[in-house]
Amino acid sequence: MADFTFLNIKADHFIAECKAAIGEAYVLTEASAKARFEHDFWNQYQGMALAVLRPDSVQEVSTVVQLAVKHGISLVPQAGNTGLVNGGIPDQSGVQCVLSVERLNTIRHVDPAGDFMVVEAGCILDHLRNVAAEHNRLFPLAMGSSGSSRIGGNIATNAGGLNVLRYGMMRDLVLGLEVVLPNGEILDCLKPLRKDNTGYDLKQLFIGSEGTLGVITAAALRLVAAPRERVTVWLSIQTPEQAVVLFKKFRDEFGELISAFELLGSDGVEIAIQGLQNLLRPVSEEAPWHLLVEVAWTFHEGLRSKVETVLETILGEHLCTDGAIAESEAQRAMMWRIREGQSESASKLGYILRSDVAVAIANVPALLNWLETWKVKLTPRNIRVLPFGHVGDGNLHVNFLIAKNQFANLHDELLDTLHDEVARLDGSVSAEHGVGREKLKAVTQRKSATELTLSRNLKVLLDPQSIFNPGVILENHKAKS
Numbered sequence: 001m002a003d004f005t006f007l008n009i010k011a012d013h014f015i016a017e018c019k020a021a022i023g024e025a026y027v028l029t030e031a032s033a034k035a036r037f038e039h040d041f042w043n044q045y046q047g048m049a050l051a052v053l054r055p056d057s058v059q060e061v062s063t064v065v066q067l068a069v070k071h072g073i074s075l076v077p078q079a080g081n082t083g084l085v086n087g088g089i090p091d092q093s094g095v096q097c098v099l100s101v102e103r104l105n106t107i108r109h110v111d112p113a114g115d116f117m118v119v120e121a122g123c124i125l126d127h128l129r130n131v132a133a134e135h136n137r138l139f140p141l142a143m144g145s146s147g148s149s150r151i152g153g154n155i156a157t158n159a160g161g162l163n164v165l166r167y168g169m170m171r172d173l174v175l176g177l178e179v180v181l182p183n184g185e186i187l188d189c190l191k192p193l194r195k196d197n198t199g200y201d202l203k204q205l206f207i208g209s210e211g212t213l214g215v216i217t218a219a220a221l222r223l224v225a226a227p228r229e230r231v232t233v234w235l236s237i238q239t240p241e242q243a244v245v246l247f248k249k250f251r252d253e254f255g256e257l258i259s260a261f262e263l264l265g266s267d268g269v270e271i272a273i274q275g276l277q278n279l280l281r282p283v284s285e286e287a288p289w290h291l292l293v294e295v296a297w298t299f300h301e302g303l304r305s306k307v308e309t310v311l312e313t314i315l316g317e318h319l320c321t322d323g324a325i326a327e328s329e330a331q332r333a334m335m336w337r338i339r340e341g342q343s344e345s346a347s348k349l350g351y352i353l354r355s356d357v358a359v360a361i362a363n364v365p366a367l368l369n370w371l372e373t374w375k376v377k378l379t380p381r382n383i384r385v386l387p388f389g390h391v392g393d394g395n396l397h398v399n400f401l402i403a404k405n406q407f408a409n410l411h412d413e414l415l416d417t418l419h420d421e422v423a424r425l426d427g428s429v430s431a432e433h434g435v436g437r438e439k440l441k442a443v444t445q446r447k448s449a450t451e452l453t454l455s456r457n458l459k460v461l462l463d464p465q466s467i468f469n470p471g472v473i474l475e476n477h478k479a480k481s
């Protein structure tokens with residue numbers, strides 16, 4: 001009882017001081033105002049926040065963090081809230097506060113000649129891509145959540161997406177960072193330098209740290225020349241082995257010009273076409289597997305004829321059974337809608353249990369063939385297996401479509417079985433989505449003691465009071481005082 005009273009008093013003081021520091025309107029405590037910050041994008045996880053804090057500058061973030069330290073209140077940084085691993089919403093204790101960076105949404109600077117832009121953490125990914133395009137530059141990160149996710153969250157999750165093959169993960173696109181540390185100090189590593197070997201590259205610590213080591217408030221991002229000609233191709237193939245052979249063929253022909261090389265299972269394609277509006281399969285017949293490939297360059301023309309020549313060769317070699325080139329932007333958008341809309345369409349049919357794993361490209365067929373065998377055993381139990389992914393990165397997403405009330409029964413069985421096979425193939429149980437709370441067990445079970453000890457020591461060094469996102473990535477524990 002005494003503990004509850006103490007907790008309430010310190011929470012009340014914290015909230016009152018936050019209101020004084022950032023304005024009453026930006027400290028949300030009403031249930032209806034907090035609601036959208038307390039559940040994830042797909043409504044699969046639910047938490048409860050003491051309050052939602054919405055500062056609008058790095059100085060205000062710093063003040064809020066200092067107040068959290070003073071009162072011992074945990075903070076959960078949140079950007080666009082599209083994360084898939086239950087890391088960006090509070091837990092169910094009701095004592096954590098969401099620290100939203102939505103209002104830090106200024107594009108501070110664009111330098112097209114220097115190929116960089118400096119943006120605040122709350123900028124929506126699509127928005128900053130559009131601003132880069134206005135300067136005839138490309139910010140290459142692109143994914144299904146581009147319209148909602150924000151750059152602070154993209155950096156904190158080291159997001160991957162559709163163009164990793166050519167431009168790398170988020171980590172490869174960050175030149176500099178501004179971060180508020182767990183003691184409230186502002187770490188300014190924003191210099192947009194390509195070369196800076198002056199000791200430890202501290203910004204790297206925060207990329208992929210999922211809000212556990214501090215709050216990212218701004219970033220200097222790498223821009224590239226915007227491609228002028230782009231060719232998008234849809235291919236029907238019979239086996240996962242063909243996907244890998246074709247990937248090598250495209251690589252040999254087009255090298256770094258390939259920006260996407262996506263594999264889609266037949267069931268997922270048909271579910272997307274039937275469940276979403278105005279979609280047609282780009283090829284006439286169903287096929288066991290499909291590839292969606294995109295190549296692009298900065299010249300105005302000439303790429304399409306090169307792609308056509310390669311397609312003639314691979315059709316002649318019977319490496320694919322059918323194929324189509326997008327003839328218009330609308331056709332291209334439809335191909336990508338089939339790829340991107342699979343989860344949305346499948347979720348109308350039941351509950352989606354998601355996974356995100358990676359294996360070496362050579363092991364992609366082994367994993368997919370193992371899945372096919374497993375699928376036969378799961379079908380009589382009304383479990384559908386819908387694999388798709390960035391095959392050029394060895395990154396597969398396996399969606400399990402299950403009945404809505406089966407989540408608790410099937411979660412561990414399905415994911416543990418998949419993860420064990422991935423581990424047997426020497427892969428990763430989280431390719432691009434991160435760890436959050438969802439994969440804490442799966443990841444910690446498979447990390448070496450040395451990796452875990454080093455990670456825990458790092459967390460304690462930076463955040464001894466465990467103010468930031470306790471229980472995400474690592475189990476929650478505070479340094480001994």
Ligand SMILES: Cc1cc2nc3c(=O)[nH]c(=O)nc-3n(C[C@H](O)[C@H](O)[C@H](O)COP(=O)(O)OP(=O)(O)OC[C@H]3O[C@@H](n4cnc5c(N)ncnc54)[C@H](O)[C@@H]3O)c2cc1C
Pocket residue numbers: 041076077078079080081082083084087088089101121142143144145148149150151152153154155156157158159160161162209210211212214215216217432433436469472
């Ligand atoms: C439809 C859909 C498609 C997706 N496709 C992809 C994909 O192709 N590739 C991919 O990698 N992911 C994908 N995702 C997952 C998600 O969009 C990414 O993880 C994204 O980078 C999260 O950004 P966000 O702004 O929504 O972050 P949030 O969900 O708000 O937060 C994610 C994590 O980052 C932390 N965080 C947020 N902001 C900050 C900050 N400023 N400082 C420190 N920590 C912070 C949070 O605490 C949390 O742990 C997809 C999600 C959806 C819903």
